[in-house]
Amino acid sequence: MNIILLGAPGAGKGTQARVLVEGRNMVQLSTGDMLRAARTSGTEMGKKVAAIMDAGQLVTDEIVIGLIAEQLDGDTKGGLIFDGFPRTLAQADALGDLLAAKGMELDAVVELRVDDEALVDRITGRFTCGNCGEVYHDRTKPTKVEGTCDVCGSHDLKRRADDNEDSLRQRLLEYYKKTSPLIGYYHCKGNLNAVDGLQAMEKVTADVAAALDA
Ligand code: AMP
DSSP: OOEEEEOSTTSSHHHHHHHHHHHHOOEEEEHHHHHHHHHHTTOHHHHHHHHHHHTTOOOOHHHHHHHHHHHTTSOOTTOEEEESOOOSHHHHHHHHHHHHHTTOOOOEEEEEEOOHHHHHHHHHTEEEETTTOOEEETTTBOOSSTTSOTTTOOOOEEOOTTOSHHHHHHHHHHIIIIITHHHHHHHHHTOEEEEETTSOHHHHHHHHHHHHHO
16 A cells, blocks of 8 residues: 655654554655755765755755655555655656556555644654654653663754754745645545544554555
């Protein structure tokens, strides 16, 4: 089963993707993670996108479509989770074409709905483990021991450069202008499922599971 997790920055796409990877042996394809990896390894493309990402703007469709296309030849295991992709109508069309060319289908689109005020709080408090990817929050989910990941014991806890109020404002604007039209797009295609992303994490996970199993 191949799915898209759709939602504004901070809606919980990455968190829910991690649950699906563990529980259903799915493969998470996060264009944000791919772009951050390209920056860290210092590739030409990574250098090109760094300033755009820090400003909270979208990188070009060409770059992210290329990143996703490269991944479709790999092992798809229990299915693909598109996390943070597509973010524009052109990307959505391209994804449909890429999947069709591989004889694959998109089975569901899950929209995680969260209001803007909650997003600001979630984003400005969040940090992750650089080693295992566990996600934390200053107020709602701090580490048990300060500076140490509960899951793997790493001290490599990181905050994203674009998780600040200025970048977030721009990221939200990009979301409403360019990504939210995808809600109507997938509604028309008949595979949209909306989940209230403001509920407790376990409840969101249960609702996502119910949407996928429906
Ligand atoms: P994310 O980790 O999904 O929040 O993405 C972080 C940043 O990477 C975004 O603010 C964009 O600058 C860039 N990015 C990630 N995915 C895409 C995409 N599908 N299209 C354009 N830019 C993207």
